Amino acid sequence: MNRNDDNEAVTVMVVDDDTIDRMAIHRSFKKLKLINPIIEASDGIDALDHLRGLNGRKKPAVPLVILLDLNMPRMGGIEFLEEIRNDPELKPLLIFVLTTSKAQADRIRAYAKNIAGYVLKQAAGHSFLESIETLSHYWHTIELPDPVTS
Numbered sequence: 001m002n003r004n005d006d007n008e009a010v011t012v013m014v015v016d017d018d019t020i021d022r023m024a025i026h027r028s029f030k031k032l033k034l035i036n037p038i039i040e041a042s043d044g045i046d047a048l049d050h051l052r053g054l055n056g057r058k059k060p061a062v063p064l065v066i067l068l069d070l071n072m073p074r075m076g077g078i079e080f081l082e083e084i085r086n087d088p089e090l091k092p093l094l095i096f097v098l099t100t101s102k103a104q105a106d107r108i109r110a111y112a113k114n115i116a117g118y119v120l121k122q123a124a125g126h127s128f129l130e131s132i133e134t135l136s137h138y139w140h141t142i143e144l145p146d147p148v149t150s
Helices: 019-031 044-052 077-085 104-111 126-141
Strands: 011-015 038-041 064-068 094-099 117-120
Touching: 011 019, 011 044, 019 038, 019 126, 038 044, 044 077, 064 077, 077 094, 077 104, 104 117, 117 126
Parallel strands: 011 038, 011 064, 064 094, 094 117
Antiparallel strands: none
16 A cells, blocks of 8 residues: 555545444554554544644645545535535545445445445454455555645
8 A cells, every 4th residue: 555656655544433443444454564654533524624634633644545434423424525525625535435334325325426436344354354455455556646736
């Protein structure tokens, strides 16, 4: 999950209200020896505060990849996606939905907001590790845009 051109680590933001799932992501990164910085947010509002540098939060380094749960309090994943895609500064972010929702309607709504992929959470363990490993191969292979400087 390193940048191809300069080996700079891609920052990963995990937006999920489930502490156990966030811990499983950290364990997966550790087992896979992924060095990417991880930022945690407990819901969409918390994530937006991070991304916009509000309420004492420091804006994360770019490039940035987001792992997004759909079912969260205050602001769920779909509402978060709507907010991101309506913000010219945040619109280009690469977002993967990582959720327990198998609902066709959720997949359709998420893809309509230009997500990069929809991954079903499996029970923590081997299959979850495989999901994170697959995502890491993808991030390692693709070329992310350089940050826009003004």
